[in-house]
Amino acid sequence: xxxxxxxxxxxxxxxxxxxxxxxxxxxxxxxNENNDSSASSSTQSSDTxxxxxxxxxxxxxxxxxxxxxxxxxxxxxxxxxxPVNVIDDAYRTTYEIFVYSFYDSxxxxxxxxxxVINKLDxxxxxxxxxxxxxxxxxxxxMPICPSTTYHKYDVIDYCDVDPEYGTIDDYKELLTxxxxxxxxxxxxxxxxHSSTQHKWFKEAVDYLKNLPEGAEPDSAECPYVDYYxxxxxxxxxxxxxxxxxxxxxxxxxxxxxxxxxxxxxxxxEFADIAKFWLELGCDGFRxxxxxAFTTDDIAISTDELTPFVKAVKGxxxxxxxxxxxxxxxxxxxxxxASGIDSLFDFDYSxxxxxIAKCAKGKLNPTKYVQQQIDEDxxxxxxxxxxxxxxxxxxxxxxxxxxxxxxxTATQSTKLAGALNLLMSGNAFIYYGEELGMKxxxxxxxKRAPMPWDSEGSEGMTTGPKDIDKINQSNGTYADQKDDPxxxxxxxxxxxxxxxxxxxxxxxxxxxxxxLSGNRFAxxxxxxxxxxxxxxxxxxxxxxxxxxxxxxxxxxxSKDSSADGFRSLGASLSTGADEAVLDxxxxxxxSFGIAVxxxxx
Ligand SMILES: [Ca+2]
Ligand SMILES: [Ca+2]
Ligand SMILES: [Ca+2]
Numbered sequence: 001x002x003x004x005x006x007x008x009x010x011x012x013x014x015x016x017x018x019x020x021x022x023x024x025x026x027x028x029x030x031x032n033e034n035n036d037s038s039a040s041s042s043t044q045s046s047d048t049x050x051x052x053x054x055x056x057x058x059x060x061x062x063x064x065x066x067x068x069x070x071x072x073x074x075x076x077x078x079x080x081x082x083p084v085n086v087i088d089d090a091y092r093t094t095y096e097i098f099v100y101s102f103y104d105s106x107x108x109x110x111x112x113x114x115x116v117i118n119k120l121d122x123x124x125x126x127x128x129x130x131x132x133x134x135x136x137x138x139x140x141x142m143p144i145c146p147s148t149t150y151h152k153y154d155v156i157d158y159c160d161v162d163p164e165y166g167t168i169d170d171y172k173e174l175l176t177x178x179x180x181x182x183x184x185x186x187x188x189x190x191x192x193h194s195s196t197q198h199k200w201f202k203e204a205v206d207y208l209k210n211l212p213e214g215a216e217p218d219s220a221e222c223p224y225v226d227y228y229x230x231x232x233x234x235x236x237x238x239x240x241x242x243x244x245x246x247x248x249x250x251x252x253x254x255x256x257x258x259x260x261x262x263x264x265x266x267x268x269e270f271a272d273i274a275k276f277w278l279e280l281g282c283d284g285f286r287x288x289x290x291x292a293f294t295t296d297d298i299a300i301s302t303d304e305l306t307p308f309v310k311a312v313k314g315x316x317x318x319x320x321x322x323x324x325x326x327x328x329x330x331x332x333x334x335x336x337a338s339g340i341d342s343l344f345d346f347d348y349s350x351x352x353x354x355i356a357k358c359a360k361g362k363l364n365p366t367k368y369v370q371q372q373i374d375e376d377x378x379x380x381x382x383x384x385x386x387x388x389x390x391x392x393x394x395x396x397x398x399x400x401x402x403x404x405x406x407x408t409a410t411q412s413t414k415l416a417g418a419l420n421l422l423m424s425g426n427a428f429i430y431y432g433e434e435l436g437m438k439x440x441x442x443x444x445x446k447r448a449p450m451p452w453d454s455e456g457s458e459g460m461t462t463g464p465k466d467i468d469k470i471n472q473s474n475g476t477y478a479d480q481k482d483d484p485x486x487x488x489x490x491x492x493x494x495x496x497x498x499x500x501x502x503x504x505x506x507x508x509x510x511x512x513x514x515l516s517g518n519r520f521a522x523x524x525x526x527x528x529x530x531x532x533x534x535x536x537x538x539x540x541x542x543x544x545x546x547x548x549x550x551x552x553x554x555x556x557s558k559d560s561s562a563d564g565f566r567s568l569g570a571s572l573s574t575g576a577d578e579a580v581l582d583x584x585x586x587x588x589x590s591f592g593i594a595v596x597x598x599x600x
């Protein structure tokens with residue numbers, strides 16, 4: 001992986017823009033830097049920041065005034081202009097898209113690949129001088145291959161695009177347009193099972209149907225009979241084939257027969273499938289259902305994953321692979337032995353996960369950090385080059401905004417987003433979480449139409465057939481985009497901070513115990529062992545998180561580990577008050593976050 005770094009700490013977007021253009025001309029494909037905080041004046045010192053924050057009360061009003069320079073309007077809740085510093089490596093910010101419910105380009109109510117292309121500029125326009133885009137730099141496409149279902153996790157053909165979504169040409173166009181903007185695309189790879197309508201399964205079943213009474217199946221006659229787990233006896237997780245006395249394994253659903261991933265012919269099929277997509281320009285894969293490869297046996301499942309990882313890395317060492325192993329970290333960590341880059345961090349996710357607890361104020365934030373330190377030790381033991389994959393919701397989980405109730409619901413919704421984005425690794429955001437989307441209960445509700453604007457407006461999808469009526473009470477994108485206090489603008493700023501300080505996504509954590517308390521944590525992130533380019537500034541940062549209902553004052557002079565960190569690099573706030581640094585004293589508001597860098 002080649003670092004294509006540039007640290008631009010200039011006051012005006014115009015200057016940034018003028019520097020970007022020649023870089024583009026040199027052919028650097030990645031230029032997804034974001035300057036989302038984007039005030040126009042320079043604040044290289046904490047003093048300057050403080051001066052500006054004095055006038056901050058007025059700035060919210062000013063933000064709606066069009067006469068203010070455009071780069072100041074996107075997020076006027078803080079006047080911290082962030083540096084621009086995106087590294088083209090695997091420590092990304094990834095946006096998970098359920099294509100079906102995202103954006104419909106042709107008016108049939110079903111989202112499609114042209115719809116994703118249409119909204120790429122929402123995710124990242126690749127232009128640092130504009131600040132109305134989210135700033136993510138990778139997309140995980142949920143399955144796009146031909147399938148019988150709306151969710152498409154039962155694959156009929158692994159080397160094509162479902163006609164509901166478009167064509168291979170649309171996919172190629174999506175890659176081209178995404179890469180132009182510095183966005184990588186990873187595909188969902190459903191390897192545990194195919195559809196019963198896949199030709200492998202259909203041919204195997206036809207063969208078994210015609211097998212003479214008492215004869216044993218022979219893969220020399222029909223190789224596909226060994227692609228699945230067929231049995232003469234009923235077993236746990238098996239269903240009977242209609243009309244004949246054979247059973248087949250199908251752990252998730254009768255129409256999703258489990259593949260035999262021990263079979264080298266099956267492994268070769270998936271190596272060929274990976275090659276097909278990588279040759280089109282796909283940047284990697286999200287592996288579905290690892291724990292079901294061989295149910296209840298992670299050791300064997302890991303062995304079954306390893307040939308695929310080797311095949312992909314052999315084809316493209318920079319291709320990225322992240323796995324879904326829905327279990328606790330002590331168990332899923334073992335999959336790192338396969339050489340896979342990342343595994344989703346399930347311990348932090350969901351309504352009872354570490355992020356939700358911390359966002360509710362029910363967990364000491366130092367525990368949120370300590371758990372990352374413990375995980376680092378655990379995962380490193382299996383793969384020294386592992387990259388964590390934090391997330392907190394996905395298409396199988398209730399939407400995060402529904403986890404929180406009462407007066408602080410919106411604050412907690414915002415903070416949860418930041419807690420995910422402050423973690424090291426490749427942070428995943430499920431589409432619509434940045435708008436505080438709602439949806440829980442049946443799976444369809446968790447995969448609701450992206451609320452761009454009012455129902456029926458251009459591009460709006462109708463969603464899965466059996467979806468319940470969901471009240472998107474946090475508002476649409478249209479409602480939120482110009483509101484400096486919206487969940488959307490909070491997210492944008494959080495991603496901007498992650499993009500501004502590469503140590504946040506790459507650093508090893510250490511807690512500054514003497515500065516931390518029951519409701520606030522102070523920790524260092526040191527990325528010097530990860531970032532290869534010595535020109536990158538701020539390879540070590542200090543983060544302060546306060547999840548109390550009151551603001552907190554911290555005397556930084558009490559811990560020598562904080563010596564020199566006297567520049568307020570960023571403040572992220574769920575309310576009106578921002579963090580303030582006055583000499584050694586840092587004040588962080590309730591539900592607030594601050595990032596300190598070394599003084600300049
Ligand atoms: Ca459509
Ligand atoms: Ca931009
Ligand atoms: Ca299986």
